[in-house]
Amino acid sequence: MRLQNTLTGSVEDLVPVTPGRIGLYVCGVTPYDAAHVGHAMSLMVYDVLVRYLRWRGLQVTFVSNYTDVDDKLIDRAAQQGRDPLELANANIEQWEREQQALGLILPDVRPRVTREIDNIIGMIEEIVANGLAYVTPAGDVYYRVRSKADYGKLSHRNIDDLRTGTRFEPGDAKEFALDFALWKAQKPGEPAWPSPWGLGRPGWHIECSAMARRYLGERFDIHGGGVDLIFPHHENEIAQAEAAQHAPGPTFANIWMHNGMVQRDGEKMSKSLGNVVNVAEALDRWSPDAIRMYVLSSKYRQPNNLTDEAMAAAIAGIERLTAALRPGPGTAPTTIDIAASRARFIEVMEDDLGTPQALATLFDLARAINRGRDAGEEIGAAQATLRELAGVLGLTLVERATDEAAARLDPAPFAKLASRLEVACSGNDVASTIDALVERRIAARTEKYWALADTIRQELDALGVTLEDSAAGTRWSVKR
RNA sequence: GGCGCCGUAGCCAAGUGGCAAGGCAGAGGUCUGCAAAACCUUCACCGCGGGUUCGAUUCCCGCCGGCGCCUCCA
Structure with missing residues (x-):
């Protein structure tokens, strides 16, 4: 090195x-x-x-x-x-x-x-x-x-x-x-x-x-x-x-x-x-992974300007890498060159701790994984490599716990929405309320009752909750 | 005044003497009941002026602008 x-x-x-x-x-x-x-x-x-x-x-x-x-x-x-x-x-x-x-x-x-x-x-x-x-x-x-x-x-x-x-x-x-x-x-x-x-x-x-x-x-x-x-x-x-x-x-x-x-x-x-941001404040606003992404995205010797825009980009970047680790059902042989990713990662890290380039290799690998998933390829090995290399940078890439994120939301508007749509509401447990709303929407979609399904999606979106439909079901997450 | 660093697309940020990584945002498309995510396509001639060179964003000089240290400081 x-x-x-x-x-x-x-x-x-x-x-x-x-x-x-x-x-x-x-x-x-x-x-x-x-x-x-x-x-x-x-x-x-x-x-x-x-x-x-x-x-x-x-x-x-x-x-x-x-x-x-x-x-x-x-x-x-x-x-x-x-x-x-x-x-x-x-x-x-x-x-x-x-x-x-x-x-x-x-x-x-x-x-x-x-x-x-x-x-x-x-x-x-x-x-x-x-x-x-x-x-x-x-x-x-x-x-x-x-x-x-x-x-x-x-x-x-x-x-x-x-x-x-x-x-x-x-x-x-x-x-x-x-x-x-x-x-x-x-x-x-x-x-x-x-x-x-x-x-x-x-x-x-x-x-x-x-x-x-x-x-x-x-x-x-x-x-x-x-x-x-x-x-x-x-x-x-x-x-x-x-x-x-x-x-x-x-x-x-x-x-x-x-x-x-x-x-x-x-x-x-x-x-x-008088312009300090304490660690406690930072942890309150951003995930450890996002903070790390922000820090590692520039060369360690350069000054790093902390702005909301930079942090927003870091958060989005982490979500991208994390999403690449979601499982894929494919079984076809993959063409992803894992060895090349690994070699590139080592090469740039050996060169004066090139974390920005190291992150670039992670993003490149993530794209290859997503492409492989779409093509029905077996992507498990590539994902394991992505996880391993991210780990070397100290990134955990864990999916944000939805319950935890939901717990930080104000329950009142969710209760109101549930009541308006005649869905059982679990009081202050926002996650359960969202689950119930999502269940109602799934039922609506099954009946091809699109108007209600869209209403639920839009209303939740307005409250900061994003829904994603897939073959595996509907997942929801709290926007940041 | 001395020492040092930086100035790359709307934003963040790498990099190399020979057609400028990556991320975010944006635009168009595929997919989707609609979305989201994902994928595809697209988006810079590298602060300004000289010089060296066949060729400079990359080397040298000058200028402009910003920052750090010279005092406690990660």
Whole structure:
């Protein structure tokens, strides 16, 4: 497989450090608030990567952290009069429930800063011992950015090009404005842990370096995250990891993978802009498959503009793929080239996770299946392949449960319709009411009483229920 | 100001130095008692201006427009 490496700027072969195994580290969230669609998209990209690699037979260790001690978290907790760690726990629990609802694979290891303090302190000590960090009288520890000439190699910038004068406030204790905290001395009221430098807590970037090294080793395969993390977060992670390095040679992640941002109305979705869509809201409006279809329909590195139109297209696309899995009675030998679909799917996925093209192969296969069904061919094997490949992308392609969808409709108009047509109504059970109406219509059709049959169809359609007649009977579904 | 990304049909979105995937929407047709679904057909010369080339949407330069990072951020 080839992946674009931010570090080198080129697409490179993924050559496992340990044959047959892949270590993947992805920066997780700072749980000071509910997760939003951007977080979901990010994790979904790596979820697909993991699914694909495992499908190809590699043993993947997927690590993603929670930064559960941080300035923002402390501020937010203070505003709400809560304990910061309790706030973090609550948000993590919610986010993990949402990850499962979204069909995301939970990372194998989900370390938290607050449970890794010793590990982090150990790494800071190594950096200090190597002379690449310094301790201030107040008990802060700073990484000395100027101590390594190649600082900036990931984000491809020079220290001197950064707008340090206008944007950074050089602290009194810092030697240089860009130096960043490895350890922050405790301020009143803040959570703190004992360390060789006194009470305090880890700085923002060190946790990822320490946890990645602990769970994946000093050198591992892939480090992922949003493009907004390239600088300074990932740049600093590299600096720290190399500053604490034991063995000579290349260190830390071989490939740096970065996903684009989800945008809303053409702008980055972020809390400061007030344009976020929370995961909870998204799940309320759209199915996990539709959200995934939307995310995977563009290249992972590109920004993805979340619009109602885009989601409508994603929903329709999912329905198309799902419908292709409906059984066909045919028995004639099929001409569908399953092997070609599979090969094409692998080819595009191997090429830097080409999910848009992978989806195209799924749609092509779906068309072939539908054509085969119409031609009376045996399509079971092709459908199994479609299901399998969709599964590699994390798509479930399950028919929406009609009862569940119906339960979200207002029962009143259905009861009214049933009463008008003198059909027994089951009170608030919309699904049963629809079933009864459909039964009445089937009877009407049998009698060739088309006027009533059409009335029932049209009235239900107006209420958001679509009927489909076929040899197998009448199926109904709730429009989205 | 520095670094980087993007500009492809009504919308979303891939892609390649040699007649531009896929999805949604639209149009016509087949099927259907009528529909729906499905199938068939149809729908772009790739922001603008130069250059390189036998040939550029694809490479180079400039311009215009949009976005991201440089501060917390998936």
